[in-house]
Amino acid sequence: MAIRKNFHIAISMFLMVCVFMKLPVCVISSKNCFRRLEEGDVDFCSCDHSIEDRSLSTFSFLEALMLCSMRCSQTASCVAYNFFNATNQCQLFNQTLNKFSVMPGCQYYLERGDGFRMLLIILTDKFNKYRRSTNLFLPFDSENFPSNKPLTITVDNMLLEFYLNGKNIPVASNFPNAKVWNIADTYNMTGNVHVIALKTFKNAFDGGFIASTADNYILTNKTWKCTMNYYDGWYKIGYNDSMWPAARYAMWPTSTDYYPPLSLAARHTSNNQTQLHFFLTFDRLHVKTLSLIAAIEDRSWSTFSFLEALMLCSIRCSQTASCVAYNFFSATKQCQLFNQTLNKFSVVSGCQYYLKKTDGPKINKILSITVDDILAEFYFNGNNISLPLYFPNANYFDKPDAYQLIGNLYVIGVKSDNNQNSGGIIASTADNYILTNETWKCTEKYYVGWYKINYNDSFWPAAVQSVWQENEVNFCSCDPAIEDRSLSTFSFLEALMLCSMRCSQTASCVAYNFFNATNQCQLFNQTLNKFSVLPGCQYYLKRVDGLLANHILNITVDNELREFYFNGNNISVASNFPNAVYWNQPDSYNLEVGDIHVLAFKIYNNEYTGGFIASTPDDYILTNETWKCTLEYYDGWYKIHYNDSFWPDAKLQIWNKDAKLLTYFSPNAKWIIDSTDCRSCLFYCRKNFIGMLKFLTNFTN
Missing domain, CATH: 2.60.120 (Jelly Rolls)
Structure with a gap:
């Protein structure tokens, strides 16, 4: 007891000397060594469930930090802890970081786990700020570190940059085969793995990458995020990649003739942009989709293995000029080729539908849209698109929004709210690829999954055009106009909206003609007395409440x-x-x-x-x-x-x-x-x- 008491006194006196003399470094003994997780000036704080949470407010900052570290070191299940500077709050965790936040004044420490028993503390004038992790703790022997995972990786065509936990790992010295797609590299990762980031290059042909560790701790799959856009700090731990699209699987042979063995659970991964002869499986929410379009070729590869048959089907479509998609049936190895993308489909177990990815995005189009009265929800290919972020005018019928549609387009779903008066929706792209018309389906009833790709809307009624027409015959007023102007300098949708707004804001206007080809707008102060049937002319009138x-x-x-x-x-x-x-x-x-x-x-x-x-x-x-x-x-x-x-x-x-x-x-x-x-x-x-x-x-x- 006397020895322990004297040891504690010695520690206290040592710390006081360090503080008094403003020494930059003090080293003391501890059971385990912890390192602070930080990146630049950004501190991370665990949001996981703690096994112990206590306040050490009766102690000084440094004493409380030491006590928190010792408490975790002496708790068998503790592997990490949070420490809050202002309150001296100490939270212990029995797992390493799963969920985290960036919080000023909160520091996250995790157990080093090596043979060292030393904790290095940096003291500053204010005693409330810690430097970078490289200065915070004593160096340690990375070869003896238990988190030692060799990562096997190959990239088609070229690995340009590699980052581990936000640090640039020189490609030239660590990845000698960075430019050789069929020879894998192995990189020895030491320490805790928080973020892996890669910058790759691919030419006009197939591309992507595949990587794994021997224990499957790291596997390339759909949990990875990929993008072709550059963002500042994209490789850092604290960067928020939630807006990035998920990686997509690429069809790739697993034979060792192509590259050294990797985990069978790893998948060849590509970004969400598209390349020639590169097929994407159409598999959403684990629902397999079958095309019902007439096939241009239908054959069975039953004498081959599953993987060989799938590759043959893919190659066959790739080498057939008119082929843009194919079905593959797992059980029978049947291969069906198609010269058009999905128009009719069914959900069939064991059938996979692949479509050819083109040189560029399937679409990259600006959709102009306005809703009367309120746009309540918007779905693109079954994905809910945030209205506050992308549709600032969702509550204004007279202010169209513009949303960029990128990638393959299968389904657009819109939920709108209309008050007691007349309402509706109008939308289009500049090239008329998307146009609101009677081919849309609309209903007032709610159905579960109504916005999903595989939802069957065949029983929904067709949309009704609010323009005054009958059997595709458009009526055009022949009455004298009170105003007649051309809006030719505007797009079709902009001109139509301006004409509508002009009539709405003109007290005497009760109806208007709009000519599609010329964007001509005619306003009327009386409803239809004389009319004609004119192609390309649409007649709109104010509703009569009664x-x-x-x-x-x-x-x-x-x-x-x-x-x-x-x-x-x-x-x-x-x-x-x-x-x-x-x-x-x-x-x-x-x-x-x-x-x-x-x-x-x-x-x-x-x-x-x-x-x-x-x-x-x-x-x-x-x-x-x-x-x-x-x-x-x-x-x-x-x-x-x-x-x-x-x-x-x-x-x-x-x-x-x-x-x-x-x-x-x-x-x-x-x-x-x-x-x-x-x-x-x-x-x-x-x-x-x-x-x-x-x-x-x-x-x-």
Whole structure:
């Protein structure tokens, strides 16, 4: 006890002398040696779960640090510790660094584990700052260090730079085969491994690299991150590589004829950019995808091993000029070649789909997009793209965002939020590779995995274009414009948005024409009275609040309602008009799908007086002599753009039956029939509401 007490007194006196004399280095004895993990002026702090956490606030900074080090040294399971300068807090860990943060005033020490029992401490004037790790501890014999892992590595075509834990390892002196892809190098890594970083070069042909240690502690696989962009400090421990894409596997033979043996678990790895005759497996979330496109070649390699057959299939596609992708079936070694990339696919166990990587990225396109009212989520190939980072105008319908799409493009998914007024989305790339149109699928219902590549959206309804058109026929107003200008100096999407904004900000504007080819913009202070069908011209109008919400049409027909059309769309009579054959039992139909442009009916009358009556509670729709009726059938008679100007006006009919029936209808509605008051006949009636739309405040595309 006396010896231990005297030893502690000696230590204390030694430390006091060091501090008093401001000596740069003091060496004391300890059970184990710990080294501080730092990089430059950046200190790392473990975020792992500690096995012990205590405050040593009653001791001085130096005493507390020594006590923390001794506490870890004397705890069998302790291999590292955090020490907080300001509070003298000490946290012990039974594992080395898995999760870390950069925190001022926190220092992380890990056990050296060699045969030395010395701890070197640097004292400065302020006693709260430690230098670089090379100055912090005594040198040690790296050959005796237990973390001694030979790394076997080969690069195609050239290894340019190699960094271990942020330190540049000279390639010339440590990797003699850096320029020889088929002869591997072995580098002896000593100490703890935190970060490995490589800079490589590949020519126009296949490239990548493969590396492993004998114990599989280090393996090249998809956990690596790769990029073609240069970033300052990309090789340092503290650099945040979370934005980098994951490495991709490259197809590569494992024969020792190509390079010395590496771990069978290692995978040849490439960056996310693409090269000719380099195939990428289409395997997302462990779902194997099978192309259903007609193959240009289909053969079996059953007499070969799995790997040989896979390589033959890859080589066969590579040497076939028109081949851009192939299926490979693991069990049968069947090989199918395709001259087009994935259009139709299925999820099949044991089938792998590979597509040829081109000389450059599959796409590198700027997508311009705007949503009314709010862009809530955006997915690119099933990956959620951060809105705050990439879509600053997600909440502004009149400010488009631009997002750069890089790599292969399979699926774009958009979740939008619309308020009670009209909304929608418009998007395009400058080369029209991506365009919002009726080929998109839209639904109001949520389905699990709706944004994923392999999700089946075949049952979703097609998107509806909010431009006023029918059966791919675009309507163009022929009314006098209040403003007519060309926006030819802008892109298509920019010009369309400017035209929309111009009308929205002009008090008297209720509609506009937009000409695709010339970016011409025409504004109107009245809705459609005269129109023409012009290719490349789109007509947009302000919505009418009253016409958008729940117009209940009451109708009864004598004798039978055969067909009912709303804006050119056939509304099933059997499903929506149960009383279609009963003249004394009215039906009600909710006109709730957008503006009302045209109503058209096909009616049968027997040998007695017939006709029909209809109205809405607000009298917006009333049967009267403004309707057109004819006994003749004409192609397209029910469509919006059909010209009914030559049809005779409807004839008003005197109602002499059950007066109680009329109470279902507006007193302003009239019983009408065709002009001949036909018997035992089919007749056709329609009402065109174009030109009746009213002014209002809400605007939409």
